[in-house]
Amino acid sequence: MSEVREPVKKTSKKTKQRIIEKGFELICKEGYHNITCADIAKYAGVSTGSIYQYFSNKKDILINGINQYLTEIMFPKIITQEKLSKEQLIKELINASIESHKKYKIQHEELVSIVHQDKELSKLYQEKEWEMTKYLTKYLEAYTIDPDNLLEKTHIILGLIDNLSHEIIYHKHKKLKEENLKKETEQLILKILT
Amino acid sequence: MSEVREPVKKTSKKTKQRIIEKGFELICKEGYHNITCADIAKYAGVSTGSIYQYFSNKKDILINGINQYLTEIMFPKIITQEKLSKEQLIKELINASIESHKKYKIQHEELVSIVHQDKELSKLYQEKEWEMTKYLTKYLEAYTIDPDNLLEKTHIILGLIDNLSHEIIYHKHKKLKEENLKKETEQLILKILT
Amino acid sequence: MSEVREPVKKTSKKTKQRIIEKGFELICKEGYHNITCADIAKYAGVSTGSIYQYFSNKKDILINGINQYLTEIMFPKIITQEKLSKEQLIKELINASIESHKKYKIQHEELVSIVHQDKELSKLYQEKEWEMTKYLTKYLEAYTIDPDNLLEKTHIILGLIDNLSHEIIYHKHKKLKEENLKKETEQLILKILT
Amino acid sequence: MSEVREPVKKTSKKTKQRIIEKGFELICKEGYHNITCADIAKYAGVSTGSIYQYFSNKKDILINGINQYLTEIMFPKIITQEKLSKEQLIKELINASIESHKKYKIQHEELVSIVHQDKELSKLYQEKEWEMTKYLTKYLEAYTIDPDNLLEKTHIILGLIDNLSHEIIYHKHKKLKEENLKKETEQLILKILT
């Protein structure tokens, strides 16, 4: 395996970044196992050789992509805003999650799957997830009246929001009313915090 | 693509079944993309040729496995029993799900991922999921006092149980107390049905 | 390679014969390399195992088929009849060839190709061809007035008839008038014998 | 099926060309079904991967080879020369055909066989054959005194020449005198044009 260079010039920094972004986009859209390195190169507008100047292998692109995704994207931004009502907060959390899913059109399960099969990714992912849980837990402290098992409650809340987002994005079950699902989820989270 | 035989003799029926079971087991354990057809053959104790006597390709084994899994396993059996209290019912549902996950030690996400990327599987999966939801909804009617959006509520409940099962099986977040998580989930489902 | 039995019973003689006939038919229709032994077995209404009771391998079926074809079929039968006029003889030779081609709908070229690549078949084929040439030469002696190079002339005549038969059977070139082609070939053979 | 590249650089053009030439040569020598892609790669001095960079599959190599053969080689070049006598013309046509056959040492029948079984090739082949027939017909107009059915006559002439070439190249029938065969064929063609 040849050495992977750390880009120095501005232009090459851009190249690396473009490979990560475009590559991750393609992976999310088509599935990691359904695309080739050549596909990524083409989609990113670089040569296959260039890929190996910045990444040691195919998975490395994914790792970088996920890392960035987890760091910059997954984290809902609402939390930084001014004090919201409980209802507003819940709505915002849900909307942020849906937006994030929409934007990335992520083949979430495949990512999770690959992440699971890779020690390094697995650790990274769980750390981020955990960070998120802790962060939100801290934030929710002010909103709940029963702080018992708040960590677990937050975990459950995040799961509820994630499930809702998936159902809305992929709309797998036509008979389920999106609005009702959203409403019920909101009310349920409200109940958790009560 | 050569013709796929429908086994006639008893022995060959066993062979097909063994390939499905062992193949699916291996796929779940190691991941579909991490094993080869030769691996499956070896693990099932047959020759590679035998695989193609019963399945038209690698994915066909998976399809059969998933089909069987969804048909025979996913469906919790508790529901057939005598009248349970609401609390007991919830506990039973959760335990059945955990047991099923434990038994299959499924790389759930990868399966879901592959399922998502395959029209045929996708349809099959959603049908089964939907069947399950409808079935449970019918069953829960007797347990809820507010039947509004019961379909959506059931969907949410199934999601909660699935998330819980995963967390317990893989125990990804060490800081989360399993018992608390279970307890909170139970209480939450109880609240949904109240 | 297991021993090949020589059928003793009447029924098994029929089986061997059926495999040769049906197998050769299938080979001619579909091409030797496009069919499998299983295809032949199915088409002949026997099991794959039975094939190897009468033939040592796939090619053996072909050899038997070609042998039979060359022995019983290729040889035009007209020659045994009463004295024909020169014109009649030529017409009869041509018709016999066309009929034979029609009946067998043979993928002639593939047979010839396989024959060429196999020492044993090659010898067999050329012997039959040569026999035919000699036989016809002998027969034509009475019809020609210039017996110089009669062997070569006969060879040329057989080639002309074969080419004509192919063109008529497969009718590859739509612009060529079948009747004209036939007429010209007849006249040409007549000229050879003059 | 992955994308097939159209070579851009000079060197890669050479590679594609070498695969066609060497591959076709090997196919002609050994027979399409008797060689593997690995054989072709080895014989052409490239890797198996390179084969699939320029051709979508094994048959594609053959198609390209035949195309080139038909386009560049099959067509006798004599016709472009100055006015020849009828006898000279015939001799030239025959010699050109024999030379072409010698040069390619083609397993003619197998090629024809494969061509027959493939729609695309079949069309290509017949077009070229037809082109040749038309072209020669036009040319022969000046040489014949009886232009009736000239198309059919030309077809017959081409068949005669082809048969002669085969017999001379493979010399299947030892008893046939090459010189006599050639002489008789020449005289016969002369008769056709008279």
Next chain:
DNA sequence: CATGAATGAGAGTTCATTCAT
């Protein structure tokens, strides 16, 4: 630094042949 042609190990798949029943 960038390119893209070249590589070759390894994947999925086929099928002539064998053998237990």
Next chain:
DNA sequence: TATGAATGAACTCTCATTCAT
């Protein structure tokens, strides 16, 4: 004898990775 399930060597084809230019 007849069966057809089982075999496994050998095939075609893929694609992550390398390297000469």
